[in-house]
Amino acid sequence: MDDERARSREEERNRRAAERAEAAQARSERRAADRDEAARQREQARAARGAEDEARRAALAADREGRPKRRASGSLARTGEQKVVRDVRLYRTNVDTGRMRELAKRGATVEGLAKVFGVSIETVVEALKGDAALKA
Numbered sequence: 001m002d003d004e005r006a007r008s009r010e011e012e013r014n015r016r017a018a019e020r021a022e023a024a025q026a027r028s029e030r031r032a033a034d035r036d037e038a039a040r041q042r043e044q045a046r047a048a049r050g051a052e053d054e055a056r057r058a059a060l061a062a063d064r065e066g067r068p069k070r071r072a073s074g075s076l077a078r079t080g081e082q083k084v085v086r087d088v089r090l091y092r093t094n095v096d097t098g099r100m101r102e103l104a105k106r107g108a109t110v111e112g113l114a115k116v117f118g119v120s121i122e123t124v125v126e127a128l129k130g131d132a133a134l135k136a
Contacts, residue, residue, distance in 0.1 A: 095119055097127040104128055 095117050103113060110128070114121045 095123075095127075100124060100127045 100113055100117065104110075108116075110121055110124050114124045117124070
């Protein structure tokens with residue numbers, strides 16, 4: 001009877017150990033399947049994000065096509081309006097003797113004033129006559 005009882009307990013122990021091993025194997029397989037599913041979902045999400053990024057980049061590139069490559073000022077970036085460039089080669093500076101005297105006091109030369117104001121050197125000398133700041 002003791003042998004039968006011992007054998008019965010051993011069989012019960014072996015059965016419980018086999019059940020635990022099967023449960024552990026089932027948990028392991030379920031976890032592996034869950035990991036595979038999570039990896040597949042992450043890969044799908046990554047692919048969707050990549051497609052969204054590509055679409056966004058394409059839209060930005062299309063928007064960028066119409067804009068100039070370099071912006072001269074902040075307002076151009078905001079409004080997209082080009083600054084009007086005028087041909088000022090033939091413009092003349094107003095000959096103002098007060099400005100000439102002020103610039104001469106700051107160190108401008110007679111030749112430089114004549115060139116800037118577009119007048120002869122004699123005209124500048126005449127305008128600065130009697131001024132102590134006259135530089136030749």
